Amino acid sequence: MFGLSLSKLIVLAALGFGAWYLFRMLAGPNPSNRDPRPNAQARGRPSPNGASSRTVDAEDMVRCSVCGTYVPAKGAKACEKPGCPWPK
Numbered sequence: 405m406f407g408l409s410l411s412k413l414i415v416l417a418a419l420g421f422g423a424w425y426l427f428r429m430l431a432g433p434n435p436s437n438r439d440p441r442p443n444a445q446a447r448g449r450p451s452p453n454g455a456s457s458r459t460v461d462a463e464d465m466v467r468c469s470v471c472g473t474y475v476p477a478k479g480a481k482a483c484e485k486p487g488c489p490w491p492k
Contacts, residue, residue, distance in 0.1 A: 464477040468490065471483045480490040 465474040
C-alpha cells in the first residue's frame with residue numbers, strides 16, 4: 405500500500421530540492437560570504453591574505469585660481485573666464 409517506486413522517489417527528491425531552493429531564494433544572500441570591506445581592492449589596499457590587489461589609475465587634479473574648479477594637472481584647458489591660468 406505504501407510502496408516506494410522509483411518514480412515516487414524521484415518526485416519526492418524533486419519536491420525536496422524545490423523546497424530547499426525556494427528557501428534559499430527567499431532567505432537572501434549568505435552574509436558570511438560577503439567581504440566586510442567591499443571597496444578595499446578598489447582603493448588599492450592589499451588583500452588580507454597577502455595577494456596583490458589591482459591598482460586604480462588616478463590622475464592629479466589642480467584647482468583653478470579663477471573659477472575654483474578642479475582640472476587635470478596634465479592637459480588642462482581654459483575655463484573661458486578672464487585671467488584663467490590654463491592655456492586654451
